[in-house]
Amino acid sequence: MAIANILLVDDEKDFVEVIAKRLSKKGFYVTKAFSGPEALRAMRKADFDIAVIDLKMEEMDGIEVLKILGKMAPELPVIILTGHGSEAAAREGVKCGAMEYLTKPCDFEELLGKIEKILER
């Protein structure tokens, strides 16, 4: 049985694939979404324990996704991934309900640490 269900949202496919594989090996069940709309479709189909969302996406901005997720599943903990130098966006994300943020390129161990921290709460 999976430790937790994670929704991984980023339009960088290769990044999503490798992170998903590593998280799976650690025992997580990972649903991959390569855009905001895809993430929202996934949300309607399943429940998740954590969402990891990249803020900078082309089709739908991460903040927008966050806001909609906040209405769909207000209790869902979200970790946002921001580019270096976008602290303002990170603060915006936190205001919109994100629990944690990491700057990209993020360390897998760091991400794992934050996920485990959230699950412990």
Added chain:
Amino acid sequence: MSQENRLKEPYYKSLTRKMLFIVIAVSFAPLIMVSGIILNQFSISYHEKVNAHLGELVLKNRQNIDGFLLEKLNNIRFMSRSFTVEELRNEEFLRNNLAALQTEYGSVFEDLGVINEKGIQVTYAGPFKLENAGYSDTEWFRKAMNSDFFISDVFLGLRGLPHFIITVKQKSNGKPWILRATISFVAFNSLVENLRNGKTGFAFILNSKGELQSKPGFEVAYGKSDSFRESIKRAGKTKDGVFFSEMADDSGKENLYVASLIKNGDWMLIYQQDKSDAFSDLTHAKQIALIIILIGGMVIFVTAFLLSKRMVERIAQADGEKELMNQQVIETGKLASLGELAAGIAHEINNPVAIMVEEAGWVHDLMEDEQFSGKENKDEFERALAQIKTQGKRCREITRKLLSFARKTDTCVEDVRINSVINDVIGFCAQRAKFSNVIINSKLQENLPVLRMSHTEIQQVLLNLMNNALDSLEKRGGNITLTSWLEGDEVVISIADNGPGIPRANLSRIFDPFFTTKPVGKGTGLGLSICYGIIKKMEGEIDVRSIVDAGTTFYIRLPGRRED
């Protein structure tokens, strides 16, 4: 371009010339105009004054001379009417009358004579033996016989001495006779001689033929003809019967002539004076005015020259500063573009690097499930994967710094941990320091309060100071030490180098805009002034201490705020 070279450019030389010309023209024009007008008016007034004065002089003398002649004529006429010809023919009687006249008038009357209708002087009273002298062939006798009275021109006479005579004609028993008096030339001449003015002004009398009737004190500058009298009448203007004219003599010298007709128009009393002597005061005034104009002109020229030179230097300096500012703007623009480019590249590199690192991590994860035949291979795999991770981190660090640098244009105020900024700056300068043999040390106090300021601006200041320190150590290497500590409520940062130091004379100007000791083209002189402005805006202080051949330390004090 140095100020000296800039001033040699044709544009600035031309500007200097134009400015000089305009200032001189604007200054000279009114000076010349006003001087000219005043001098002209003064000259006219002075001429009128001199002419009026000389005219009065001549008029007065005319009256004197005419009066003299009339008086003498009246004396003789009175005698001729008061006594009979028989009485006057008595020599003793005549002598007594002569003596009476001489008692009254001095030596004016030289002699008296009674001349009959045949021109024979029948009676004579005087110093010479002229009894029975015959004058029938003389012109004066002819003229005297043709009018009731006659005053002759000056002539030499039988004795060869200049004199003139006054005659009165009377009749006795139907026969005309003449009472004649010889008037002393000396006495008469003294009337004319007394008309003197200035150094060269004198008078003389000419008869209708242009012959001198007096002995002038100076050389009369004219040709001996009646045309001279006519020339005077024609050349000048007339007022109250006085002629004023200015004519050049044969030598070219300009003379002033003031003349009037006397003796019923037979004679002309002429006053002559060198024009330069007559108007010497005016000439003197003109000379003084000219000297003043010349001196004033020199002062104007020198002032205009210095003023235009100074102004063009200022203009050139301002142009130079403007050029430097433009360069700075262009450089800033280039930097901003480069920054944007760097940010773009950094963002683009980040993702592939992250993927690469994570794939290496994934391989490492998979290796945990694998059985390796030899420990060596497993160790090597782990080493290689660790290396990928390390180099990936290194790439990440580089892009992080690049992005941090690219955020320079962002001046928003935020919470700043100064040690972090210092470390960033050390990182930026590490490569350059390595190539310049400079060792960068840092002694940063922990847990300094968070500062509320623009991250990019304080980074810009520290980077500028670091670059200056590196510039000073470029040739010989050395040490740079960055220190941060807390003093009361202030966070203090120092950047110290052991470079050549800054001379005392330059220290006070180090924060002045455009002040630079770097060669032309190597520094705009704006860096430290911008730093000064930024720190002041942050309500901080920036200061410098330096000792020549020992080193320089910059101190920055910033008001801190306690972390909540």
